[in-house]
Amino acid sequence: MENISIEKKLAEEYCKLFKLIENKPDWAFTKKTADELIHPAIPFIGKKYNETKVLLYASAENLSRYDGYLEKDSDALNRRRGTYNEMHNFFPDVHIAPVADGSLLIVTAYILNILGKTLQYSTPHEFIEYIAVDNFCKFSIKSKANIDYAKDLEKIRYSLEYIKTDLELLKPEIMILPKTIYDHNEVKQLVRRIVPNCLVVPIYQINSRNINIRISKKYPKKKENTIDNLLVSWQKHPEFGLTGKTNENFYSVYTYLEDIIKHCTVIN
Numbered sequence: 393m394e395n396i397s398i399e400k401k402l403a404e405e406y407c408k409l410f411k412l413i414e415n416k417p418d419w420a421f422t423k424k425t426a427d428e429l430i431h432p433a434i435p436f437i438g439k440k441y442n443e444t445k446v447l448l449y450a451s452a453e454n455l456s457r458y459d460g461y462l463e464k465d466s467d468a469l470n471r472r473r474g475t476y477n478e479m480h481n482f483f484p485d486v487h488i489a490p491v492a493d494g495s496l497l498i499v500t501a502y503i504l505n506i507l508g509k510t511l512q513y514s515t516p517h518e519f520i521e522y523i524a525v526d527n528f529c530k531f532s533i534k535s536k537a538n539i540d541y542a543k544d545l546e547k548i549r550y551s552l553e554y555i556k557t558d559l560e561l562l563k564p565e566i567m568i569l570p571k572t573i574y575d576h577n578e579v580k581q582l583v584r585r586i587v588p589n590c591l592v593v594p595i596y597q598i599n600s601r602n603i604n605i606r607i608s609k610k611y612p613k614k615k616e617n618t619i620d621n622l623l624v625s626w627q628k629h630p631e632f633g634l635t636g637k638t639n640e641n642f643y644s645v646y647t648y649l650e651d652i653i654k655h656c657t658v659i660n
Contacts, residue, residue: 395437398561402434403469405557417550420531424460431465432554435526435562436472436486444509444522447564448500450488451573451597452529454538472526482631483516486525493633495598495642498623500568502646503593505620506653507566516626524562528573530554542572542597552582559586568593593656595649600638603645611651613643 409415410431421430435447462468472486479485483494490496497516500523504511513519530551533539541547564587571594573579583592596602616624626632627642634642 395439395441399434399437399473401561402557405561406432406434406469406554407465409553409557415550415553417531417547419533419547420550421455421458421534423463424458425463429531430455430458430462431468432530432551433471433487433526434469435524435558436476436520437524437562438521440522441524441562444504444511445563445565446500446504446523447558447562447567448491448496448523448525449528449567449569449573450490450496450525451527451540451542451570453487453527453532454489455532455534456536456538476520482629483626483633484520486520488525488527489633490598491520491525494626494629494631495634498626499595499598499645499649501623502620502649503566503568503653505623506650507591514622524564526558528555528569540597542570545576545578548573548576548579552578555579556582556586559583559590563587564590566591566593568595570597571595572597591656593652595652598645600634603634603638603641607648608641608644611644611647613641614646616643619643619646 416429422428423430462471467474472488475485475487481492483492483497485492494516497519501519511519511522513522528551529541529548533541533547559582567583567587567590569592574583574592574594583590596606627639632639
């Protein structure tokens with residue numbers, strides 16, 4: 393199925409799911425102009441996705457500063473590609489912070505390097521066109537603070553029918569997602585049932601806390617001259633979102649990813 397057809401089918405299925413009252417959590421963000429939930433977004437699907445079949449999931453969207461720009465369902469539904477088309481930063485913006493800051497793109501590119509995948513790209517914008525990207529949690533908790541709910545299976549369940557749709561249509565062969573989410577047995581069983589031959593790579597969320605407290609304390613920093621020069625240049629770019637001590641400790645992330653891949657099998 394061509395990407396345009398997949399996007400169209402995803403949009404159709406998401407709209408069907410969204411109409412069902414059981415798929416509408418009362419804790420999620422609502423529109424400013426109506427007592428209606430903000431519509432979940434379909435994944436960003438790169439134009440060369442079929443060359444890798446890599447599906448990257450971040451955790452949950454931060455809408456704590458929402459000011460009304462997603463009131464129209466069609467805009468909200470297509471905000472991944474829509475934001476990408478509007479924003480022209482060094483790192484592509486698909487309305488997912490750890491993608492826009494560059495960290496998850498470097499992580500994904502390095503994982504593919506470890507797996508021996510040879511791709512033709514020189515910029516983050518060229519790279520992202522090889523993968524599909526979304527948040528695993530399709531709703532954001534209505535709050536003035538950013539609240540992640542990766543450990544809360546009751547809330548995650550509201551996203552599972554959408555995830556099922558993603559997996560059935562995208563048919564990923566490699567999936568990268570937050571370890572805390574994949575640790576839920578119900579999530580594992582869903583993935584195994586829909587895409588049994590997919591290589592699942594569960595990782596820590598790539599943020600300052602995990603890098604500085606969990607990863608760098610256990611894994612030695614990778615030497616710069618042993619890392620792909622292109623990825624090093626991305627990490628050193630002024631727009632890379634992890635700075636100072638976290639940027640220095642990011643060299644431990646490469647070692648961490650190598651260890652994770654060693655222990656990954658098709659059925660995790």
